[in-house]
Amino acid sequence: xxxxxxLQGTATEIAQMVQRGEVSADDMARLSLAAIEAIDPRxxxxxxxxxxxxxxxxxxxxxxxxxxxxxxxxxxxPYAVKNLYDIEGLPxxxxxxxxxxxxxxxxxxxxxxxxxxxxxLLVGALNxxxxxxxxxxxxxxxxxxxxxHDPARMxxxxxxxxxxxxxxxxxxxxxxxxxxxxIRVPSSFCGTFGLKPTFxxxxxxxxxxxxxxxxxxxxxxxxxxDLALLYDVLAGHDxxxxxxxxxxxxxxxxxxxxxxxxxxxxxxxxxFRRNAFPEATAAVETVAAALGITREVVLPExxxxxxxxxxxxxxxxxxxxxxxxxTRAADFDPDTRDRFLAGAMVPAAxxxxxxxxxxxxxxxxxxxxxxxxxxxxxxxxxxxxxIGQKTFLxxxxxxxxxxxxxxxxxxxxxxxxxxxxxxxxxxDAGLPIAVQVIAAPWREDLALRVAHELExxxxxxxxxxxxxx
Amino acid sequence: MTQPAFDADTFLDxxxxxxxxxxxxxxxxGVCFHLTVTARAAGLVxxxxxxxxxxxxxxxxx
Numbered sequence: 001x002x003x004x005x006x007l008q009g010t011a012t013e014i015a016q017m018v019q020r021g022e023v024s025a026d027d028m029a030r031l032s033l034a035a036i037e038a039i040d041p042r043x044x045x046x047x048x049x050x051x052x053x054x055x056x057x058x059x060x061x062x063x064x065x066x067x068x069x070x071x072x073x074x075x076x077x078p079y080a081v082k083n084l085y086d087i088e089g090l091p092x093x094x095x096x097x098x099x100x101x102x103x104x105x106x107x108x109x110x111x112x113x114x115x116x117x118x119x120x121l122l123v124g125a126l127n128x129x130x131x132x133x134x135x136x137x138x139x140x141x142x143x144x145x146x147x148x149h150d151p152a153r154m155x156x157x158x159x160x161x162x163x164x165x166x167x168x169x170x171x172x173x174x175x176x177x178x179x180x181x182x183i184r185v186p187s188s189f190c191g192t193f194g195l196k197p198t199f200x201x202x203x204x205x206x207x208x209x210x211x212x213x214x215x216x217x218x219x220x221x222x223x224x225x226d227l228a229l230l231y232d233v234l235a236g237h238d239x240x241x242x243x244x245x246x247x248x249x250x251x252x253x254x255x256x257x258x259x260x261x262x263x264x265x266x267x268x269x270x271x272f273r274r275n276a277f278p279e280a281t282a283a284v285e286t287v288a289a290a291l292g293i294t295r296e297v298v299l300p301e302x303x304x305x306x307x308x309x310x311x312x313x314x315x316x317x318x319x320x321x322x323x324x325x326x327t328r329a330a331d332f333d334p335d336t337r338d339r340f341l342a343g344a345m346v347p348a349a350x351x352x353x354x355x356x357x358x359x360x361x362x363x364x365x366x367x368x369x370x371x372x373x374x375x376x377x378x379x380x381x382x383x384x385x386x387i388g389q390k391t392f393l394x395x396x397x398x399x400x401x402x403x404x405x406x407x408x409x410x411x412x413x414x415x416x417x418x419x420x421x422x423x424x425x426x427x428d429a430g431l432p433i434a435v436q437v438i439a440a441p442w443r444e445d446l447a448l449r450v451a452h453e454l455e456x457x458x459x460x461x462x463x464x465x466x467x468x469x
Numbered sequence: 470m471t472q473p474a475f476d477a478d479t480f481l482d483x484x485x486x487x488x489x490x491x492x493x494x495x496x497x498x499g500v501c502f503h504l505t506v507t508a509r510a511a512g513l514v515x516x517x518x519x520x521x522x523x524x525x526x527x528x529x530x531x
Contacts, residue, residue: 304517307510314507326489329496338499341492342507345484350511355525357514362526403506 199416
């Protein structure tokens, strides 16, 4: 597709334009920095701007191009990262006040290094919920990140800035993290594609942890094709991450065009059909109709899986901060402080049983994948709520918003399944909502193929927001 | 077995000092709320029978 402003292209399109010499890497860095300056005061997605670095990286790309050297796959593509990724020269704040007193990082996070080697241009760090314990995108220290499609609404968390910066067109892609849904929730609320890969697939080295036994990293972008390209650049073993898997990761881009052909598809039933607002149900039904899915499968005990992820997250997440909770509890965001304080007191037997249940659930779900390749489920129970909204009605019961936005995402990350969030615009809807495209462990290729199929059919799409002045 | 009733206030008053945690009066209701929610979630997990042979899957490999 041709764009008047090349920054409105996808990462794949921008990389091709730079390769062909239609734009320079310097052009792309300056366009992205200008977009941040113009748009971000209304969205609050960006917490640090790394202009000098982006321009230096662009200069190196343009110099290599001028010498006739082959360019790497993401040459000249601007991007930004959630501020829990180490960026050389910046303290890694992880959405907190306390961490910004840390010394500046002396090296980039592993994935940032991989993107640098692939020619991408880092323009900044992005807003997030404190210590990633969040689904809303609200942050007492840096201010709430706003949804570009309706700035009165939540961007979703905890990777709020990643969803908002991509949806607002400041960058074509961003890196984020997902422990219980923190890539998939902002993808749903902001209308971006998002990839939470299999647990262990992408190195987490050089990022600030939330719950080490459940933390994943991944990208958000405006097309499934971009997610595949990024997957091909980012996947691979890294001994610096103890959870990094020694698994072959064949490139997905070459098989993307196969789409859903020959795949056994099903809708997730039971837990994933409960608690839904009409828009979440409609999103799944729209995908089912587009792909001709008539089958439903049940992931047994998904509610208990979600409860287990909840207990592990609060316990392990809080244990990491015990000393900070003992000495500096007042410096936490009030919305995470109460949860961390409660989590620090969770008995070990509760968390241990939840970890053992993880093994049981993994085996139960493995059996389900013997007869199905890809499963569709809602990503969030509803469209983005308004910023500041504290409760909503789930199946007629008033529930707190903050912990319950992740009802559908938590059971899946709990056992590390690869999931692509694919955003839909339902008829007459002013906001996007995503579905989760779920595959068996290590089969990111299948989830990305189906997401690409939905995009090709026009069922899923990630338009740039028109932001009111 | 069915889990015993969970009293967040009593739990908080007992465990927080033992862990060196100070819970300001303004924070108390929020912390008790989250303790109660977590206890409810834990109850679901604890009530599920697992054989003794099912182990957690720690990542650490010596």
